[in-house]
Amino acid sequence: MAVLGAGSWGTTFAKILTDGGADVVLWARRPELAREISEARRNSDYLPGVNLPIGLRATSRLDLALAGAEMVFVSVPSQSLRENLKQVEPYLAENAIIISLMKGVERSTGMRMSSVIEEVLRIDPDRIAAISGPNLALEIAKEQPTGAVVSSSSLETAQAVAKLATNRYFRSYINTDVIGTEFGGVLKNLIAVAIGIVDGVGYGENTKASIITRGLVEMTDFAVAYGAQAETLAGLAGLGDLIATCQSPLSRNNTAGRLLGQGYSINDVVKQMQQTTEGLASVKPVLELARAKGVEMPIVEQVRQVLDGTLNPRDIAPHLTTDSGEPQGERTLDDAQAHGGASLWGAFQRTFDQLRHGRRSAGGPRP
């Protein structure tokens, strides 16, 4: 099988698969990196101090990486997926399964990665899977035990991929909720940026816990509005990843937020980040998608304002934003499920607000 993209996650995932017994070729754009991985068994820029398994081969030639590969795992920056897939297509084995390891949406279209794969390669969605979960690459590369979720519209595909993506330190669960699984990975990045900002400003645990908790509701509302199951967001690809990314200094999204909170401009932050920080590119498309479904996302909205320089990071307090100033009910995930889905409950709440205030409610928080 092939893994495309030899950054932190692609290399780590190639190690996971190799350690699980699979025959893996890792594609790196740069020949010198492919050589380092093959010969020195290292990827020193992305995974310092990690020894890569002996069976793992690397190449900078796409044709060689893809020759006969029945499964192709893709881990390039989300904004480059489309152009990469166009190069991949001529070499793709018939009936190959394509698995996205990425956690972004395409900025120009708002599309999830599996949708971009389906559109560009024109393949049956049953041949596409997405993997997500609390998966900070460096921890896994050091073989610290971790779980993830493999999601595909085909249970058979999810099972086949999960069997291979399992070893003594990595366990793959399965589901068929691709929308929830992918949006979980995208949205937790945005909450992690908010948490980073809060850290950078110097606020403490109460503020962070409030934002994480309300962030999960915000993520669930959004994902359910697009057809996800609320329970997926309460699982590894939602809550699990949210905790890992918000807590860890290894997280690039969290780190980018921390720099913003310390007063650096977005341009300075982008210059300092050596690795892919998906959250920064996802803010605008996610807000556009939210608006299209009438979902309110006060946390992501305030992250946008900090990125745009229109909100002082010290004023970040999205969970305190209130439309009416009146006490709000705390709706939790259980409430969302009991009411038949978060988006339905959100719509009910907005209608109620409109009736009460005799106007369209805009920008305020949900209960």
Ligand SMILES: NC(=O)C1=CN([C@@H]2O[C@H](COP(=O)(O)OP(=O)(O)OC[C@H]3O[C@@H](n4cnc5c(N)ncnc54)[C@H](O)[C@@H]3O)[C@@H](O)[C@H]2O)C=CC1
């Ligand atoms: N690092 C992590 O802990 C995890 C990352 N992810 C996701 O994996 C995806 C990849 O992230 P990382 O590996 O962490 O990023 P990275 O920044 O470590 O590596 C990205 C790789 O893609 C290459 N690249 C950059 N532009 C490219 C282009 N136009 N075409 C082809 N290759 C290009 C870079 O040279 C590098 O090898 C992201 O969507 C990220 O959200 C998911 C789970 C964990």
Ligand SMILES: O=C(CO)COP(=O)(O)O
């Ligand atoms: O997705 C990740 C952990 O699950 C990696 O997070 P960052 O992209 O913020 O480093």
